Amino acid sequence: MWKLLQIELFKIFSKPRTYISFVALAAMILIIQIGLKFDGESYLQLMMSGISDSFYIPYEMILNGYLVAFVILNALLIHVPLLIALVAGDTVAGEANMGTLRLLVTKPVSRTELMLVKFFAAVIYTLSLLLWMAILALVLSILLFGTNDMLIARNTAMEQIQRSDVLWRYVAAFGYAGVALSTVAALAFLLSVMAENSIGPIVATISIVIVLTILSEMKIPLYDDTVKPWLFTSHMLAWKGFFYSKATEDGRSIRGSIENLPAILRSLAILLTYIVVFVSSAIIIFRKKDILS
Amino acid sequence: MSSVIQVTGLSKYFKDMKAVDDLSFSVKKGEVYGFLGQNGAGKSTTIRMLLSLITPSRGTIELFGMNLFTHRKQILRQLGAVIESPDLYTYLTGYQNLSLFARMSGMNVEKKTLLGQLERVGLAERSESKVKTYSQGMKQRLGIAVALVHDPGLIILDEPTNGLDPQGIADIRNLILDLGRNRGKTVLISSHLLSEIELVADRVLIIDKGKKMMEGSISELLDPSRSIVELQTLNPDNAAQIIAMTHWQSFLQKRRHDQFIFKMNKQDIPQLTAQLAEKGVQILRVQPRHSLEDYFLSLTSPNQHVEAFAN
Numbered sequence: 001m002w003k004l005l006q007i008e009l010f011k012i013f014s015k016p017r018t019y020i021s022f023v024a025l026a027a028m029i030l031i032i033q034i035g036l037k038f039d040g041e042s043y044l045q046l047m048m049s050g051i052s053d054s055f056y057i058p059y060e061m062i063l064n065g066y067l068v069a070f071v072i073l074n075a076l077l078i079h080v081p082l083l084i085a086l087v088a089g090d091t092v093a094g095e096a097n098m099g100t101l102r103l104l105v106t107k108p109v110s111r112t113e114l115m116l117v118k119f120f121a122a123v124i125y126t127l128s129l130l131l132w133m134a135i136l137a138l139v140l141s142i143l144l145f146g147t148n149d150m151l152i153a154r155n156t157a158m159e160q161i162q163r164s165d166v167l168w169r170y171v172a173a174f175g176y177a178g179v180a181l182s183t184v185a186a187l188a189f190l191l192s193v194m195a196e197n198s199i200g201p202i203v204a205t206i207s208i209v210i211v212l213t214i215l216s217e218m219k220i221p222l223y224d225d226t227v228k229p230w231l232f233t234s235h236m237l238a239w240k241g242f243f244y245s246k247a248t249e250d251g252r253s254i255r256g257s258i259e260n261l262p263a264i265l266r267s268l269a270i271l272l273t274y275i276v277v278f279v280s281s282a283i284i285i286f287r288k289k290d291i292l293s
Numbered sequence: 294m295s296s297v298i299q300v301t302g303l304s305k306y307f308k309d310m311k312a313v314d315d316l317s318f319s320v321k322k323g324e325v326y327g328f329l330g331q332n333g334a335g336k337s338t339t340i341r342m343l344l345s346l347i348t349p350s351r352g353t354i355e356l357f358g359m360n361l362f363t364h365r366k367q368i369l370r371q372l373g374a375v376i377e378s379p380d381l382y383t384y385l386t387g388y389q390n391l392s393l394f395a396r397m398s399g400m401n402v403e404k405k406t407l408l409g410q411l412e413r414v415g416l417a418e419r420s421e422s423k424v425k426t427y428s429q430g431m432k433q434r435l436g437i438a439v440a441l442v443h444d445p446g447l448i449i450l451d452e453p454t455n456g457l458d459p460q461g462i463a464d465i466r467n468l469i470l471d472l473g474r475n476r477g478k479t480v481l482i483s484s485h486l487l488s489e490i491e492l493v494a495d496r497v498l499i500i501d502k503g504k505k506m507m508e509g510s511i512s513e514l515l516d517p518s519r520s521i522v523e524l525q526t527l528n529p530d531n532a533a534q535i536i537a538m539t540h541w542q543s544f545l546q547k548r549r550h551d552q553f554i555f556k557m558n559k560q561d562i563p564q565l566t567a568q569l570a571e572k573g574v575q576i577l578r579v580q581p582r583h584s585l586e587d588y589f590l591s592l593t594s595p596n597q598h599v600e601a602f603a604n
Contacts (some may be wrong), residue, residue: 007393015384099380103439106344106376107397272314291346 008121021083065142088188089201096223186278327494335503373445379436394497398443429456
């Protein structure tokens with residue numbers, strides 16, 4: 001299995017298309033960082049216009065690497081699934097289109113093994129992309145902007161997390177984002193098994209994610225308690241929960257606490273269930289599939 | 294001699310279409326077995342079933358004495374294949390492609406072995422070039438190297454000479470003869486180049502519309518009594534009268550202008566020409582046609598066969 005996984009990763013990372021996502025992500029992050037470096041205060045004034053009249057806001061202190069990383073993640077984690085679809089949607093359909101799938105299936109490897117290896121390779125690609133994002137968004141932002149306490153705007157209130165209480169929250173948030181993005185990879189992988197060229201599953205994955213994200217974000221009472229809680233897109237941004245801590249009676253954030261851990265765990269369980277369902281379906285379909293490409 | 298391939302009652306339906314219909318055949322160890330049929334006859338579907346790419350609707354396939362669908366991995370370890378066009382990873386080099394498939398076949402990769410394999414198919418000098426820079430013939434040869442790299446006992450080649458120049462075709466022919474005769478490999482080969490099959494195969498299976506038409510050795514199939522003989526004369530009307538009055542009429546298949554086409558034993562040609570010459574018929578040309586292609590066409594499209602000669 002390990003040997004097969006190495007082969008699959010070698011194929012993914014030998015393909016020029018794989019690196020489009022890394023370059024695109026780097027470009028987006030650098031654009032945000034450059035903008036905030038030179039005009040971060042205006043951005044913060046705009047963001048905090050609702051509360052700036054009530055409080056004195058020390059913008060120089062707030063604009064630190066932790067906040068910049070949060071801004072970047074908030075802006076990009078909605079769009080990264082589109083980049084994931086580029087590679088995950090290509091895993092099986094791309095091979096069918098190229099004609100190499102039939103050669104792979106004549107090798108002494110079970111179809112289940114082949115599918116698992118391809119999915120794990122897509123997940124490793126997803127996690128590499130996320131790691132790249134973490135390096136650029138967090139490490140580079142810390143180097144450019146330094147560190148300080150982190151201020152998070154929540155509706156009409158502000159939450160202050162102590163500088164020493166931030167890093168583990170990022171580790172947890174990135175871990176959660178890894179599962180969320182792997183759900184998109186699993187969906188693209190399932191669609192890839194059903195197609196003979198990669199354009200179809202890539203476009204279909206992106207379309208599904210966009211439609212479901214819109215549905216998750218819209219406030220329609222009919223769907224709020226019936227459909228939305230079960231859409232995977234409703235749980236993809238639950239990583240933010242790691243930055244919401246419990247507060248003392250006088251409103252101070254409790255170090256090391258998470259406001260609603262059960263909600264995060266429930267979201268995680270839903271995402272993992274989606275992954276299992278998508279991948280199992282892909283395996284069942286592929287095991288029965290006649291390879292005609 | 295034991296059978297390496299044993300196919301019994303094999304059928305495949307795609308919805309209402311019957312692609313392969315109750316096909317049975319066997320291939321013995323060390324045989325080179327030709328698989329013939331027109332486009333759409335069911336050759337590729339059969340080959341894909343032998344490679345476990347397609348699940349049969351009915352019937353059984355045993356390779357090396359084991360059921361293909363219960364011992365798939367064991368069987369595929371001993372099997373190498375080229376399936377239609379050899380599509381490989383174009384963004385990788387020839388060496389990387391070969392190495393990758395060798396590892397997937399469970400082989401411990403030694404660079405020397407792989408380079409030797411590439412040299413054998415004439416690609417040693419281009420081993421580090423990306424496959425996207427290869428010609429169709431080079432891709433075909435790399436596909437054959439991939440099929441042979443793990444030294445399989447059974448080799449299935451579906452149109453292996455596609456896209457090759459005459460020298461490439463001759464090289465593949467020699468390779469197949471070497472595999473079968475000197476290295477004891479069992480080879481199943483399908484090709485539309487019937488003359489090539491005739492040169493390399495010990496036995497041949499002909500299928501049409503998914504059904505078995507004929508199976509046998511080349512010598513059995515090329516029975517001299519079934520030769521097609523073309524005769525061209527300077528005075529065809531005179532010849533036609535003489536033929537009509539003699540027993541040669543029963544062998545005549547068609548007349549077109551100055552040409553007469555007979556289906557007869559080619560050993561009787563001297564008797565025919567002598568009889569015509571005796572009656573003053575001037576014979577311009579006599580040509581017996583006696584190839585696997587003639588036989589194949591007479592089985593799969595008997596009308597086209599005669600027309601083809603006449604034209």
